[in-house]
Amino acid sequence: MVADDRRKFQRLELQKPILATMRGQNALVLDIGMAGALIEHYGEAAHGDRFPLVFRWQGNDVELECEVARSQVVRTPAGDGKSILSHTGVRFVSPSGVAAERLQDLIVTFVGRILAAQKANAAAEGRVSAGESILATLGEARRARTRGFVSYRLKEETWWRVPSEDPAQPADGFTVSAWEDEDEVETLCRTYENADEEGRRLIRMVAELSVHNARL
Numbered sequence: 001m002v003a004d005d006r007r008k009f010q011r012l013e014l015q016k017p018i019l020a021t022m023r024g025q026n027a028l029v030l031d032i033g034m035a036g037a038l039i040e041h042y043g044e045a046a047h048g049d050r051f052p053l054v055f056r057w058q059g060n061d062v063e064l065e066c067e068v069a070r071s072q073v074v075r076t077p078a079g080d081g082k083s084i085l086s087h088t089g090v091r092f093v094s095p096s097g098v099a100a101e102r103l104q105d106l107i108v109t110f111v112g113r114i115l116a117a118q119k120a121n122a123a124a125e126g127r128v129s130a131g132e133s134i135l136a137t138l139g140e141a142r143r144a145r146t147r148g149f150v151s152y153r154l155k156e157e158t159w160w161r162v163p164s165e166d167p168a169q170p171a172d173g174f175t176v177s178a179w180e181d182e183d184e185v186e187t188l189c190r191t192y193e194n195a196d197e198e199g200r201r202l203i204r205m206v207a208e209l210s211v212h213n214a215r216l
Helices: 002-009 097-122 129-137 182-194 197-214
Strands: 012-022 025-032 036-042 050-057 060-075 085-092 149-155 158-164 173-177
Touching (some): 012 097, 025 097, 182 197
Antiparallel strands (some): 050 060, 149 158
């Protein structure tokens, strides 16, 4: 179920969890996206519960209102039960303003680091670097009067550009807001072509930032 949610909402699995507070108690953010996160914490959480999740990024507090989508107890010690450990999937309730901007910056930063590491591991200088600058700017609020979304889908080595009202991310490409600069999207397409499956999932995740800004 956790893996299915991560594919659906394009969450980024963190190699080093982020220390946070949940209901005033310490917690760990195990993975995160614009739509929600997976949190490890003591105690139990019920479906529909709401609470603020607070963590620090680049020296600033990020506070996000959360709603529990589902929770699972992963460790139940003998004794008084106070050390019950749970993994809880949460949805972010309409993140906006400074919190949304900091969340977006966190995601772009982590995705950029992962793609840079993939480039280094593959010893393919230049294969990913061209796309890294695009990842850093894609989804910025360069709003124009353009409405809707565009899906870019790779079929038999050919890109199909499909205007759409649906913000969903396709399995064979990515969807961005219609206002995005076509030259930047073209570079992102080239990056997508050279990426492995995990790299492509990360590109879809960053594309969601563009979609998210269009819906604000």
